[in-house]
């Protein structure tokens with residue numbers, strides 16, 4: 001058995017501006033596990049603020065490069081990667097890819113998903129930009145078939161963002177689901193004001209209205225017409241803390257943050273059990289992790305629009321993307337394993 005890693009850097013087509021800062025590139029580590037005649041590929045793409053740093057991820061993966069003879073030896077190492085979720089994601093995905101290939105099933109079936117899932121509805125993601133640019137981007141997304149759009153807010157004043165969202169609602173009509181992501185940019189007072197003003201705009205939910213560590217602040221915002229979603233809070237506290245504090249109606253499940261597609265399934269099940277809606281999204285990953293996120297979403301019994309349409313944000317990718325985005329839905333690969341074309345021979 002062999003474990004190898006390879007670093008990569010992917011530039012975004014244009015920066016994604018959020019209240020948490022701007023994302024310009026994604027650097028990470030591909031993980032290749034060869035066991036007998038089977039090869040599994042995983043991707044660890046850390047994002048500071050959500051996961052460990054790249055150096056911490058690199059160090060964690062360097063530690064696992066001398067496994068024993070059995071695949072199960074490597075699977076046992078996963079428990080040592082709990083505090084470095086991106087590293088865990090990379091290894092866990094490579095291992096799951098091998099297991100699923102051996103069993104001759106697509107990854108979502110290996111993860112316990114239903115018999116046949118062809119497509120997952122996706123949301124379009126629109127970063128902070130001027131009102132005119134935002135409306136153009138949202139209208140383009142709706143023309144392309146998206147029925148759900150997530151808009152980044154919190155960089156501008158509440159008044160300006162509410163006006164921006166009102167213009168969007170007027171432009172797309174009432175049938176399009178609108179979500180808002182504040183990336184922790186509001187104070188409690190701003191959040192209360194914003195929730196009140198958003199009431200007539202039928203916003204489905206607001207993601208991370210207040211800072212990640214403010215679980216009481218999140219909990220206080222619940223029970224209005226606009227639902228509350230926790231994202232950064234999961235990384236800054238924990239899934240347990242968020243659920244125990246009754247801090248969210250919606251739990252944003254990012255495989256890279258939770259530590260792998262297997263973890264997404266586990267966390268999504270727990271959330272659903274207590275009436276919290278899990279929504280799978282990426283951290284703007286390369287094609288390997290992005291495809292795995294599609295499988296993680298496909299493994300769920302219910303599939304709300306998911307943040308999986310992030311591939312076009314990258315100027316260059318790790319390899320070809322076999323998934324298709326048609327009418328606002330992403331296709332789920334049906335080949336055995338993750339179903340990603342060769343990414344190892346590329347840079």
Ligand SMILES: O=C(O)CCC(=O)c1ccccc1C(=O)O
Pocket residue numbers: 023047123124125150181183231281282283284306307308310
């Ligand atoms: O959820 C989506 O629509 C796309 C993913 C996304 O917004 C995102 C991407 C990278 C880092 C953070 C976030 C976020 O949800 O805040």
Ligand SMILES: [Mg+2]
Pocket residue numbers: 181183207208231232252
């Ligand atoms: Mg978010």
